[in-house]
Amino acid sequence: MKRSIAGGEPCVQSCADCTVRPRSICAALDQDELRQLEQLGHRLQYRSNEPVFNQEEIVTSCYNVLEGVMRLYKLLPDGRRQIVSFALPGDFLGISTTDRYAISADAVGPVVVCRFVKTLFSRFAEDRPNLLRRINEFATRELSEAQEQMVLLGRRSAEEKVACFLVKWRERLAQIDTATAITPLPMSRQDIADYLGLTIETVSRTFTKLERDGVIEIVQGGIRVADAARAEALAAA
Amino acid sequence: MKRSIAGGEPCVQSCADCTVRPRSICAALDQDELRQLEQLGHRLQYRSNEPVFNQEEIVTSCYNVLEGVMRLYKLLPDGRRQIVSFALPGDFLGISTTDRYAISADAVGPVVVCRFVKTLFSRFAEDRPNLLRRINEFATRELSEAQEQMVLLGRRSAEEKVACFLVKWRERLAQIDTATAITPLPMSRQDIADYLGLTIETVSRTFTKLERDGVIEIVQGGIRVADAARAEALAAA
């Protein structure tokens, strides 16, 4: 009996040593507010592929991602899946104001989140313009990214999709970690396919083609961008 | 010299007789706030196909749509276009917090908007939690719609895309107008194609197929849904 009903395992720690705070919504809070919000948040960890919440469920919580990668997706009744986003440390899940989750979320690898009870969080935020503005920023940035993704899904070829994904993924990681020579891809080929509106076979073939063309190098658990200029040309905004 | 630099023609009127207020962000305001905001807003009209703002331009304004339909889209350097949304009366444009528009917007048919200078609007909103929460609601609803659209673009067939579009468009109009027997489609086939990630030919063929199958009837300037059940089955959420 290791898991609570909501899934995830508790794990103690405090805001004081929260590494993602500067990039999270919490950056909008002053010392006093931070102490108050700390009372409301609890850390949880999830194992690889463990679900965090599901489309259609009643919204009970919202989350700050602290560590790891999550996939956010929607399913069609027949099982077709579209990943709408990968969430990284600093991202906030559960902004939505409706009473049911619009998407499902699960852990790609091991994940640590800071969980808030939605009603308490909302009450905390409702009369704090600084936090509301911060949440606005997050929402509009997400919206803008969603619009970018719509262009990709609707108007780009398979090769452009893959190149675009790799370039943007690399940029996102660069904003978090110290940039590394190889770009890790913790998600499966199937995840990438479902993110790009392709099949796993097409993703695989396109990776191979990009490698043959000298644009990337496929390594264990990730890729190395061999020709950044060419990669960005393919991803041409 | 009929147009100001920003485009659009001024046209006087007041919040008192604003028909979209209950569905717009302004519904969050009390009488006093409404009077203040009225000082900041100015009505403008745009003609068919007139641009309202463009991707990459410095953000100077935000808008409430009062009448008409607008297309919101992104362009790739080579001219490929993806329409990310059609805006209807009550929608708010320019939520974005960045300094440049992420998308372009223009009038599909004649359009009336209520324009605010962005800096003044932001100053007005910044310490009003009621308005900020309302804007949050709008942003998250838009995000949710964007996610729906990603599923459509990435995972649905041409026929599903068209059926889905027609069903949702009809629902949106129903929330505004009194529902009519025929559903007007003010946008061109090209617009629909660019919204669904298809070509104009495929859209046209799919319309014809849906008509042959008795699902819809194509009429001047719109369609009539002949078999709502079948249409919704094709659009199956």
Place this chain on the structure above:
DNA sequence: CGGGCGATTGACGGTCATCAAGCTGTGTGG
């Protein structure tokens, strides 16, 4: 009536999905 634009229809081909087989690396058990 004729020009022009948007929409429709047709013929054809390419891109990517589908189906299927083979590969690679990792963990397991003898």
Place this chain on the structure above:
DNA sequence: CCACACAGCTTGATGACCGTCAATCGCCCG
């Protein structure tokens, strides 16, 4: 230590769906 199984990935063969190119239609308006 090696055989085996399994899962994820890659590769190949084939074909469907939808894009491309082109012609025609229908309608509006001068």
